[in-house]
Amino acid sequence: MNMNENVKDKNRPSGPIKIGEVIVEVDRDLCIGAGTCVALAPRVFALDQDGKSVILDTADSELEQTLLEAARSCPVAAIILKKKSGEKIFPQ
Numbered sequence: 041m042n043m044n045e046n047v048k049d050k051n052r053p054s055g056p057i058k059i060g061e062v063i064v065e066v067d068r069d070l071c072i073g074a075g076t077c078v079a080l081a082p083r084v085f086a087l088d089q090d091g092k093s094v095i096l097d098t099a100d101s102e103l104e105q106t107l108l109e110a111a112r113s114c115p116v117a118a119i120i121l122k123k124k125s126g127e128k129i130f131p132q
C-alpha cells in the first residue's frame with residue numbers, strides 16, 4: 041500500500057489517533073501482523089510494509105462498535121482503545 045496516501049497520520053501511522061470519540065493505537069511491538077483487525081475493519085486498519093497494523097484515513101467513517109470488535113479480535117491485544125479523557129476502553 042502507499043503509506044502517504046492512505047494512512048491517517050503518516051507521522052504516527054499506528055496512532056494514537058482520534059477516531060470519532062475514541063483514541064486508537066496499535067502497539068507495534070506487540071502486533072504480529074495476523075491481520076484479523078484488517079479483515080474485521082478494513083476501513084480502519086491495513087498492514088504496512090513491516091507487517092504492522094496502521095490506521096487509515098477512512099477510519100473516521102467506522103462505528104465505535106466495529107473498533108471494539110477489531111480490538112477484541114486481535115490475538116495479542118495490540119489494539120488499544122481509550123476515551124478522549126484517557127480512560128481505557130480496551131483492553132481493560
Ligand code: SF4
Nearest residue numbers: 071072074075077114
Ligand atoms: S489483529 Fe492485532 S496482531 Fe493482527 S494485524 Fe491487527 S493489531 Fe496486528
